[in-house]
Amino acid sequence: MIINQLTIHEAHEQLKARQLSSVELTKACLERINQTEPKVHALVTVTDELALKQAQKADQLIARGNTHPLTGIPVIIKDNMCTKGIPTTCSSKMLQNFIPPYDATVVEKLNNCGAVIMGKANMDEFAMGSSTEHSAFFPTHNPWDPSRVPGGSSGGSAVAVAADETIYALGSDTGGSIRQPAGFCSVTGMKPTYGRVSRYGLVAFASSLDQIGPLTKDVADCAIVLNAIAGFDNRDSTSVPEPTPDYTQYLTADLSGLVIGVPKEYFVQGMQKEVETAMQAAINRLEELGAKVDWEVSLPSTPYALAAYYIIAPSEASANLARYDGVKYGFSFTDTDSMWEALEKTRQFGFGDEVKRRIMLGTHALSAGYYDAWYLKAQKVRTLIRREFDQAFEKYDVLVTPTSPTVPFKIGEKLDDPLQMYLSDVCTLPINIAGLPAISIPAGFGNGLPIGMQIIGKPFSEETILKVAYAYEQATEWHKRKPQV
Amino acid sequence: MNYETIIGLEVHAQLLTKSKMFCRCSTDYASAPPNTHVCPVCLGMPGVLPTINQQAVEFTVMTALALNCTISDYTRFDRKNYPYPDLMKGYQISQSYAPFGHHGWLTIEANGEKKRVGIDNVHLEEDVAKLIHRTSPGGESYSLVDVNRAGVPLMEIVGEPDLRSPEEARQYLMKLRSILQYLGVSTANMEEGSFRCDANISIRPQDSTDLLAKVEVKNMNSFKAVYRALEYEAERQRKRAAEGKKLAQETRGWVEERGITVAQRSKEYAHDYRYFPEPDLAPLVLNREWVEAIRSKLPELPEARRDRFVAEYNLPLYDANLLTSSILMADYFEACMRGAPQKSAKPVANWIIGEFSRLLNATNTGINDSKVGPVALFDLVQLIHEGSISSTSGKSVLEEMFHTGKSADDIIKAQGLSQISDTEAIEREVMAVIRNNAQAVADYKAGKKQSLKFLVGQVMRATRGRANPTVVNELLEKKLEEG
Numbered sequence: 001m002i003i004n005q006l007t008i009h010e011a012h013e014q015l016k017a018r019q020l021s022s023v024e025l026t027k028a029c030l031e032r033i034n035q036t037e038p039k040v041h042a043l044v045t046v047t048d049e050l051a052l053k054q055a056q057k058a059d060q061l062i063a064r065g066n067t068h069p070l071t072g073i074p075v076i077i078k079d080n081m082c083t084k085g086i087p088t089t090c091s092s093k094m095l096q097n098f099i100p101p102y103d104a105t106v107v108e109k110l111n112n113c114g115a116v117i118m119g120k121a122n123m124d125e126f127a128m129g130s131s132t133e134h135s136a137f138f139p140t141h142n143p144w145d146p147s148r149v150p151g152g153s154s155g156g157s158a159v160a161v162a163a164d165e166t167i168y169a170l171g172s173d174t175g176g177s178i179r180q181p182a183g184f185c186s187v188t189g190m191k192p193t194y195g196r197v198s199r200y201g202l203v204a205f206a207s208s209l210d211q212i213g214p215l216t217k218d219v220a221d222c223a224i225v226l227n228a229i230a231g232f233d234n235r236d237s238t239s240v241p242e243p244t245p246d247y248t249q250y251l252t253a254d255l256s257g258l259v260i261g262v263p264k265e266y267f268v269q270g271m272q273k274e275v276e277t278a279m280q281a282a283i284n285r286l287e288e289l290g291a292k293v294d295w296e297v298s299l300p301s302t303p304y305a306l307a308a309y310y311i312i313a314p315s316e317a318s319a320n321l322a323r324y325d326g327v328k329y330g331f332s333f334t335d336t337d338s339m340w341e342a343l344e345k346t347r348q349f350g351f352g353d354e355v356k357r358r359i360m361l362g363t364h365a366l367s368a369g370y371y372d373a374w375y376l377k378a379q380k381v382r383t384l385i386r387r388e389f390d391q392a393f394e395k396y397d398v399l400v401t402p403t404s405p406t407v408p409f410k411i412g413e414k415l416d417d418p419l420q421m422y423l424s425d426v427c428t429l430p431i432n433i434a435g436l437p438a439i440s441i442p443a444g445f446g447n448g449l450p451i452g453m454q455i456i457g458k459p460f461s462e463e464t465i466l467k468v469a470y471a472y473e474q475a476t477e478w479h480k481r482k483p484q485v
Numbered sequence: 486m487n488y489e490t491i492i493g494l495e496v497h498a499q500l501l502t503k504s505k506m507f508c509r510c511s512t513d514y515a516s517a518p519p520n521t522h523v524c525p526v527c528l529g530m531p532g533v534l535p536t537i538n539q540q541a542v543e544f545t546v547m548t549a550l551a552l553n554c555t556i557s558d559y560t561r562f563d564r565k566n567y568p569y570p571d572l573m574k575g576y577q578i579s580q581s582y583a584p585f586g587h588h589g590w591l592t593i594e595a596n597g598e599k600k601r602v603g604i605d606n607v608h609l610e611e612d613v614a615k616l617i618h619r620t621s622p623g624g625e626s627y628s629l630v631d632v633n634r635a636g637v638p639l640m641e642i643v644g645e646p647d648l649r650s651p652e653e654a655r656q657y658l659m660k661l662r663s664i665l666q667y668l669g670v671s672t673a674n675m676e677e678g679s680f681r682c683d684a685n686i687s688i689r690p691q692d693s694t695d696l697l698a699k700v701e702v703k704n705m706n707s708f709k710a711v712y713r714a715l716e717y718e719a720e721r722q723r724k725r726a727a728e729g730k731k732l733a734q735e736t737r738g739w740v741e742e743r744g745i746t747v748a749q750r751s752k753e754y755a756h757d758y759r760y761f762p763e764p765d766l767a768p769l770v771l772n773r774e775w776v777e778a779i780r781s782k783l784p785e786l787p788e789a790r791r792d793r794f795v796a797e798y799n800l801p802l803y804d805a806n807l808l809t810s811s812i813l814m815a816d817y818f819e820a821c822m823r824g825a826p827q828k829s830a831k832p833v834a835n836w837i838i839g840e841f842s843r844l845l846n847a848t849n850t851g852i853n854d855s856k857v858g859p860v861a862l863f864d865l866v867q868l869i870h871e872g873s874i875s876s877t878s879g880k881s882v883l884e885e886m887f888h889t890g891k892s893a894d895d896i897i898k899a900q901g902l903s904q905i906s907d908t909e910a911i912e913r914e915v916m917a918v919i920r921n922n923a924q925a926v927a928d929y930k931a932g933k934k935q936s937l938k939f940l941v942g943q944v945m946r947a948t949r950g951r952a953n954p955t956v957v958n959e960l961l962e963k964k965l966e967e968g
Contacts, residue, residue: 082532095531102525104532203531207764236534237766316764319564322575323529327630339628343568366566366759375761 004028004164005482008221011167012069015062022062022072025167026055026116029074033118033165036485040141040150042159044079045087046119054116061114069224071114076160076169079120080127081212082201083107086117090203091135091156092125094350095330104201105236106170106212106229113228118166121156125352126321127177127205129153130424133415134354141411142184143483144449148408151181151424157215158185163485168225169215174205175309176404176428178213179440183403183452186442186481188222188469189215191428193459194435195240197226198233204320206313207238209432218479219441219470223247226462242460250463251470256290258468261396264295265302266427271405274446279402282443282453282472286400289471297392297399301384305430306422308385311365311378312433318362324350357418386434393458398468401427403440403452427454437462441469442478488688488726490719491696492654493646496661497639498671499612499679500544505636506611507535507578514633515677527636529573534765537562541609541638542585542769543779544670548640549586549607550780551664560585561768562609566759570628571613573635581760583768584608591664592788593656594806595649602657603645612637640671646685651715658682658708659810663787666812675707682711687732688722697722698732702746705739714739718746790815798822798830807838813852814842820859821866832866840880844887856890857883865893873897877950901951908960911944911952915960918943929965937961 003025006014014020030048037043051074058072077083080090082100084107089095103111110117124134132140132155142150143163150159154171158181161169171178173191182189190213197212204210214225227248232241262283267276287293326332326346333345351359365374392399404424414421431438436456443453453472457465473479505512508526526533549556560583564576589604614635620626642661648654662680665673673680687699702718705711718737725732737746762768785793787809794805794815809815814837821833841862845852865886869879874897885896918940919926929936937958944957 080532088531090531098531100525100530100532102530102533200534201532204765235536237536238534238764315761319566319574319576319759319761322566322568323531323573325568325570325575327570328528328573329530339570363759366761368757368759371759371761 002028002164004032004167006167007217008069008073008167008224011073012071015072016067018062022055022058022116023052025072026051026074026118029118029164029166032163036143036163036165039146039485040143040159040163041138042122042140042150042156042163042165043076043119044089044091044122044135044137044156047086047117048119050086051116051118054114058114058116066114068113070110070228072116073167074116074118075110076118076121076157076166077107078123078154078157078169078171080123080172080203080205081107081170082203083117083120086120088120088203089137090126091123091137092351092355093136093331094324095203096136098330100201102201105198105233107201109229110170121154121160121169121171123156124153124177125355126203126317127153127172127174127210128317128354128358130176130180130421131409131411131414132156132181133411134352136352139411142408143485144186145408147410148449149184149411151184151404151408153177153181154189154215155181155184158182158187158189161185161187161215161217162483164482168217168221170212170225170229171215172202172205172210172212173428173432174209174211174313175432176425178215179428179438179452179454180404180425182215182440183454184408184450186445186450186452186478186483187215187217188219188439188441188473188479189213190222190226190439190462190465191431191437192226192230192462193240193437194432195238196242196244196437196460196462197229198231198236198239200233200235204316206316207320208316209309209313211432219439219466219473220248220251222439222469223251223466226466230462240460245463247463247466250467252467253471253474254290255286255468255471258291258397259395260286260291260293260468261297261392261399262293262295263297263299263302263392263399263401265299266401268405268426270423271402272407272446274407275402275405275451278444278446278451279400279453283400285475286468286472289475291468294396297396299385299388299392299430301381301388302430304381305385305433306426308378308381309429309433310361310422311374312382314358314362315365315375315378316362318359318366321351321355321359326350354418382433385430389434389436389456389458397457397461397464399456400468401454401456403427403454407446407449407451431456435459437465439465439469441473442481443472443476444478445481486726487691488723489691490649490651490715491646491687491689492648492651492715493685494644494648494654494657495683495685496642496644496658497681498642498665498673500541500638500640500670501672502538502540502544502638504538506538506541506609506638507636510636512637514637517633519629519631519633522633523635527573528632529575535578535763537766537769538638541640544638544668545585545607545609545640546771546776546779547668547783548642548665548670549589550776551668551783551786552586552589552591552604552607552642554586554589554604554607556586556771556776557583558773559583559768559770562763562766563760564763565610567756569613570630571616571635573614573632577610577613578763578766579610579641579760580608582762585771591657591660593653593660595653595656600647600653602647602653605643605645607640607642610639610641611635612639651712651719654684654715655708655712658711660787663810663812667784667786667790669784678706684711684715686715686718686722688719688726697726698734700732700734701736703736703738703749706741710739710741713744714746717744721746787812794818797827798834799827800830800834804831804834804838808834811852817852817859821863823859825863829863829866829870832870833863836862836866836879836883840883841887844884848887855887857886861886861892868893868897872953875950875952875954908956911948911956911960912964914944914947914952915957915964918947918961919964926965937965
């Protein structure tokens with residue numbers, strides 16, 4: 001047994017049975033980090049001392065009979081979630097020295113469960129990107145092929161899980177930032193319904209699209225983590241006061257009676273053959289498991305989602321990132337006589353190119369004379385896309401699509417072509433636009449590179465998604481494969 | 486050519502909530518050290534989110550109702566984007582597309598006539614931090630930021646350009662202030678900055694609808710400043726127009742010490758605020774029943790109270806208007822009148838509006854901060870009314886009460902001021918005055934009746950104002966006829 005390869009539920013059983021201590025588990029993960037980090041560069045900060053302290057505390061809790069499934073289990077947090085006393089950089093020069101005096105709600109919740117925080121994961125700067133190449137510090141490498149990207153923006157979180165540096169991780173997803181790297185790294189990643197998980201303490205990229213979710217080694221773990229982080233938070237007025245069920249109760253292998261739709265617009269031009277083949281096989285497998293599949297679903301507004309997304313997200317970002325002015329915290333350019341020059345230079349040198357590109361896009365889309373043509377139009381498209389999903393969910397329990405049209409691409413391959421990079425999220429971003437929950441689970445390999453399947457549900461139907469994902473996972477072995485690092 | 490003046494006012498009022506608009510920090514920062522009433526939310530730190538202060542929403546809806554606005558069923562907040570070091574997030578959470586109230590009005594009295602002034606909208610936003618500009622001993626200028634004020638709920642009342650003179654503008658502001666104070670939603674104190682006013686002013690040729698350039702005037706910190714600035718600005722614009730010069734559309738600042746407005750920035754360089762819906766706050770759907778419940782709980786407003794004062798206390802409209810212009814003065818009046826007969830109302834009103842107000846204004850004292858409570862004032866008015874002291878003595882007694890806090894009774898006793906109605910004592914003085922003023926007596930007898938006034942004055946002087954003037958008059962006339 002390699003203990004850092006355990007899932008949450010496996011590790012929990014051993015901790016409960018006192019066959020393993022949290023300190024041992026944590027040390028195994030820290031050792032693995034030492035071994036693999038030079039190759040994958042998934043982490044921005046490793047909090048080894050804190051982790052060991054938390055592990056000792058967790059062992060005491062377990063000794064006293066505390067049996068929360070996350071007690072004593074190591075976790076890696078994407079570096080855009082505020083951690084009190086621990087640097088939270090968003091992989092940006094702007095926040096390189098920023099240490100929040102507060103915890104994000106999800107971090108607080110994990111701490112209350114007795115979690116062991118091992119460090120903070122690398123990401124595309126301010127979550128803007130699909131490859132983790134836009135980190136201001138270093139790119140993260142895909143453990144399945146270090147010359148390739150791990151996806152993004154939660155690339156560090158996905159790699160930390162895939163390379164068994166941690167038992168699970170938290171990511172954030174604005175247009176696919178959990179699901180696409182989960183697909184690229186062959187792990188399970190879920191974006192919950194917008195409003196399901198509190199955003200308090202998540203450094204905002206696009207407020208109406210951002211959502212925190214788990215990256216795990218299997219579907220059962222995903223349910224466990226979602227149980228811990230979901231729920232209304234009075235500090236986030238966009239979080240929803242819906243009751244949260246115990247998601248682990250829905251993990252059954254039988255799909256009979258379930259109706260699955262396959263929207264044809266998601267099998268886009270430019271999709272790689274091996275992805276298409278893998279998807280067909282995966283959906284056939286779902287049918288064998290008892291589900292009824294309709295291959296001819298149409299969501300005709302899908303082709304406009306990308307354009308709408310790249311107006312709405314940058315518009316919100318242009319305001320969200322206005323607070324980084326060098327006055328209160330973070331990077332500050334001070335070698336100047338003028339306040340305005342200091343502000344300009346702070347932002348000129350503090351932000352990377354992709355961030356600046358999106359701030360400019362958003363500023364333009366909101367400008368007088370352009371607002372109606374860009375921002376308002378995009379909002380109308382958003383309404384259309386939502387409505388089409390609502391209609392589809394009158395007939396189907398879930399929709400199934402590939403997570404990304406391609407397998408992981410080469411580092412540097414799309415760096416100079418933003419549009420090609422944006423297309424990597426073409427299957428995931430409509431789901432954020434509609435605020436829906438969706439999961440990516442391992443669904444095969446093409447030339448040794450991972451392929452993810454996306455399962456989409458209606459709002460607040462995470463349990464249905466988990467059920468389908470679990471049934472598929474139990475019938476396949478993809479999630480058990482490990483990369484050679 | 487004759488020009489008409491067109492004025493519209495935008496008023497910002499800080500709301501009297503306990504906590505800030507979007508976080509739990511206290512709003513009671515007036516005497517707090519800088520940056521002590523702050524938290525990650527009002528500091529605009531990464532990852533934090535706003536939550537709406539319900540009390541502020543209720544206050545805004547109350548105000549909108551009191552200003553006869555239509556209340557929006559669906560409202561939401563928007564982001565107003567502009568960079569400035571007093572703005573923690575780089576945007577202000579405000580309302581542009583769906584304010585709480587719209588299309589209201591309030592009534593002012595101008596030239597003795599009632600006039601309705603339109604209210605475009607009433608909306609809610611957050612205050613910004615305070616910048617303190619300093620110069621170092623080395624001559625370097627720098628600014629300090631105090632974030633205590635940032636995030637305090639700020640209600641904006643946007644008036645229609647219905648005002649036609651600085652006087653109307655003054656009436657409008659006073660009325661608005663009085664309504665906010667009656668509602669208890671704001672201290673509405675201009676000098677303390679809880680009530681701020683920006684003015685849009687332009688002129689247009691009489692009988693024309695073409696406005697000349699619209700000028701925004703800022704930096705007026707008192708009612709008087711608003712009046713003076715608008716008077717100056719209207720005159721400046723007329724002069725320029727008369728000289729055939731072009732008027733620029735611009736923002737001008739009032740310079741109090743010099744009594745002038747100066748150009749600040751041209752509208753061509755105006756900000757594009759890039760308003761868009763605040764994605765961190767869900768839209769609010771206002772429940773009709775909730776709104777109606779607020780409407781039914783609205784307190785008595787200045788006009789209703791004025792009408793009641795006329796009906797209940799039989800006061801002249803003028804007095805009732807003055808008394809009810811400030812809720813504190815109206816409350817004070819009613820406290821004086823508690824248990825008193827209706828006939829005391831007029832003398833009590835006279836003393837409050839007259840001598841008492843003069844003392845308050847001269848010493849810049851709030852009516853509730855003075856040493857003369859309503860009961861003490863009523864007692865004084867009673868003593869005068871009963872004839873125990875003359876109203877002339879009353880003034881000096883009130884002044885003494887005002888400065889020392891002693892009762893009228895004590896002061897009268899200590900100074901021997903009680904009025905002399907004893908005929909014998911007055912008669913002695915009357916005879917003395919007749920003896921010592923032979924010329925005036927002769928004039929009177931020769932038919933010069935004004936001389937009587939002089940002689941009455943002499944008696945009053947001799948009694949140091951304590952003689953009852955009616956008795957003095959009667960006695961003098963009688964003695965002169967006799968003698």
